[in-house]
Amino acid sequence: MQRFPIPNIYTQTFLWLDDRVQHHLAWRDDEYTQLVMLLLGKTRWRNSDKASLRLEITLSLLTGGRSSATVLKLAFVDDAKRTDTLIIRSHLTQADAETEKQNAKKLRVNTVDCFANLAEEEQFNLPNRYLVIYEDVAGNLVKEGETVAELSEALSRTLPSQSLDNITHFAKNFQEVIRQVTATYEEVNKKYDMVGGEQYYQQIRSQLPPDFVISQGVSVVEAISKDVVVQSQMPTESPQVISMTEFESQLAEEKYAAANWLQLQEQLWLEEKETVLTGDSQIAYLPFMAKEKNQTVRIWVGIAQDDVESIQPMLNINKGYQLTWLATERVTFTAQLENMGFDKQGCLSISAFQALTQKRYPHLQTDMRHNDLHCGNVLASGSSVKVIDVGDMERSLLAADIARLEVSIWFEVSKRLSQTLSKAKAETIIQNSYIGKAAASDSSQLVLLLSCILKSLREGFFEGVALKPQPFEIEAAYVTQILLYQRYCLLDGLKEIPPAFNVFACHWMNQAQRPLAELTPEYSEQRKASGPNPYLGLSAFQEEDAQRFFGREALTEKLWETFSNLLHPEPNRKPPPRLLPILGPSGSGKSSVARAGLVPALKHRLLPGLTGQRVEIITPTERPVENLARTLARIATQELSPVAKTLEFENLFKHHNDGLRRIVDALPDIDTAPLVILIDQFEETYTLCQEAKERTAFIDNLMVAVQDTTARLSVILTLRSDFLAETQRHEAFNQTIAEQSVIVPMMNKTELHRAISQPAEQAGCPLDAATVELLIKDTEEREGALPLLQFALLEIWEGMR
DSSP: OEEEEOTTSOTTOEEEEOHHHHHHHOOOHHHHHHHHHHHHTTSTTTTSOGGGOOEEEEEEEOOSSOOSSEEEEEEEEETTOOEEEEEEEEESSHHHHHHHHHHHHHTTGGGSTTBOEEOOGGGSOBTTBEEEEEEOTTTTOOOTTOOOEEHHHIIIIIGGGSOHHHHHHHHHHHHHHHHHHHHHHHHHHOOOEEEOHHHHHHHHGGGSOOSEEEOSSEEEEETTTOOEEEESSOOSSOOEEEOHHHHHHHHHTTOOOSSSEEEESSOEEEOSSOSOBOOSSSEEEEEEEEEETTEEEEEEEEEEGGGHHHHGGGOOTTSEEEEEEETTOOEEHHHHHHHHTOOGGGOOOHHHHHHHHHHHOSOEEEEEEOSOOOGGGEEEETTEEEEOOOOOOEEEETTHHHHHHHHHHHHHHHHHTTTTSOHHHHHHHHIIIIIOOOOTTOOOHHHHHHHHHHHHHHHHHHHHOSSOOOHHHHHHHHHHHHHHHHHHHHHTTOSSOOHHHHHHHHHHHHHHTSOGGGSSTTHHHHHHHHOSOOOOTTSOOOGGGGGGOOSOHHHHHHHHHHHHHHHSOOTTSOOOOSEEEEEEOTTSSHHHIIIIIIHHHHHHSOOTTOSOOEEEEEOOTTOHHHHHHHHHHHHHHOOSOOHHHHHHHHHHHHHOTTHHHHHHHTSTTTTTSOEEEEEOSTTHHHHTOOOHHHHHHHHHHHHHHHTOTTOOEEEEEEEEGGGGGGGGGSHHHHHHHHHHOEEOOOOOHHHHHHHHHHHHHHTTOOOOHHHHHHHHHHHTTOTTOHHHHHHHHHHHHHHOO
16 A cells, blocks of 8 residues: 545544556556546535545555456545545546446436446546546445445455344345346336347357467467567477368367477467457467368467567567477366366357357347446445446346356456365355255355345346246356356466355256256156147247248248349339348347248249349348358359358459459359349348458449349348438438338238248147237237247147146
């Protein structure tokens, strides 16, 4: 601690400054005292005589979270032990600070009890310092002598010594705060979106751990210029060049190459969001990725933390790199976790997680969530609880905020109490909290406290959320957050994981990897008794599901006729762009009618003069140009993974707005079998693609191609209607949507009856009339209810004998 006198205040009043604050901020000394004087005006002593004011003032660092901002606690304490505390969040950029302030205003944090108040910013601005200040963090409920602490500190130090009544009172307040936070975010958005498991994986994969880690004995050079970027050790011999497939095979079989040095055949590319990843470890990591067939393999290459400043300027996300490394220095991330002390069942490789999202999570409900609700953002004082930091308000899984907070509780409390929160205690808490059976084997104060807090967290969330997540959605959220915290374990250089967090991780990883047959009692027998399930649940219908796609026959016919008229307009009429937009709100069935209705119709009802109709389906994801280029490259080369041709087409799109037209013109048999591209979930162009230039290149190429008079390419797209405003950035595209779109209406009663009853009748096990009528009544005139209807039908079928 360093001591600074405060100008114009009594000589016995000082600012005590935590050494770690100066390490993180590196402000001038006078800036700290200037901040204190500005914020004194937010305390109870603002009108006191400064010359006689005796205060103990401390500025300390809060470290319980994983925030990109530096979080500080400024506490004023007088002789009577009365305390006022403010939280200061110092951002790296003005944009980040403004985002947090705007989100706070959007959520009306100063009118909701669960949030700490946002201080009026004009009163404490410091030049070139991007600060967000929260006041009343103790809710004015703090008792004399009590201090404000992060939740993990309160759970580890203060609360275990409290009486059972005090713990119960705190848990009740905590539950109410979680309910209010959840309800507030629900109120702001009021809309749910459905995403597929693979789409969800694509959205979050940059936040996940890598596939492989190479910590030392590496040489990284720029592939073309051969400039050395990293060289922690000089190769002592010519390296053996191996492919990524060979590398993965060697690791899987636990074999080492005969050579001492290896060189990866594929080029590495830096991930776009961050070029260097750092934590509390002495090792930082360069997050590289390599393309293997259709998969992206992520490799973290370790460098010394002291070398970051010199290496970072040499890194470029647009350049390829060549990796050479010492053969013994390679390890899968899961092996790294096991070295820290995680049990094997508590580790999940990223490829396994991707497979899991594809197999188990066909559709997931998303909503606007806090998305960074961890221990560092929940402050406790006595029985009072307040939430700060609303800067990370993003669309995520419904259970993301509860999962994030609970995983952080286990992680932070396990670290603080590694000697007392044993494996046996953790197992008891899990049994009490999740399995629903009270475990009498351990009734210690700590076990009672954490069991009570975790139960309150879950109950508060379920009281506040409008649409209760399905169990598999909760499972997906917890697994994602555990993977994220395991990533932190590597970045922080943890040598040994706390045993309680290992128990927690094993519980949720086991849940996620259970055989599907175990998800419901007698699952296999039910399926055998009632045959294959004719309902898809939350999954969208695909082309192969056309035979069980009922209720949208009239809309499918309308879409086919509209598309046919675009290709064969009336005589003497200027040919319109061959673009058919299908619009509707989330959950209206746009993807299903396009994939299972229109696409089969186009293939089986050929338009005049054509010998065939090729239809390709893509989703934009975060790289729409690359996805489109890859699809066309496969057609042009008849190869599954045409890497070179994909790059060629991608460059053509980015540099020529007629690139798509030129590529399509050169495709084989294009005159007699023109190409139709269905771009499903076109809104991803705005939600996932972060590069405005790529978005513009994608849309410009589409518009030039569909306006070409040769009619060799036509485009169908599905777009959520709440993204219409985004299309106004591209005038021709927006105008075409306005003139040619077909809106997906709600299903009427007759259509709902067919959608509900026909699949079961076709399967030889019809639903009873009362069930059908009840489902129609619950679904009719409810926006976005079709996925939930299908999920209900899937569950009903599984329950039938």
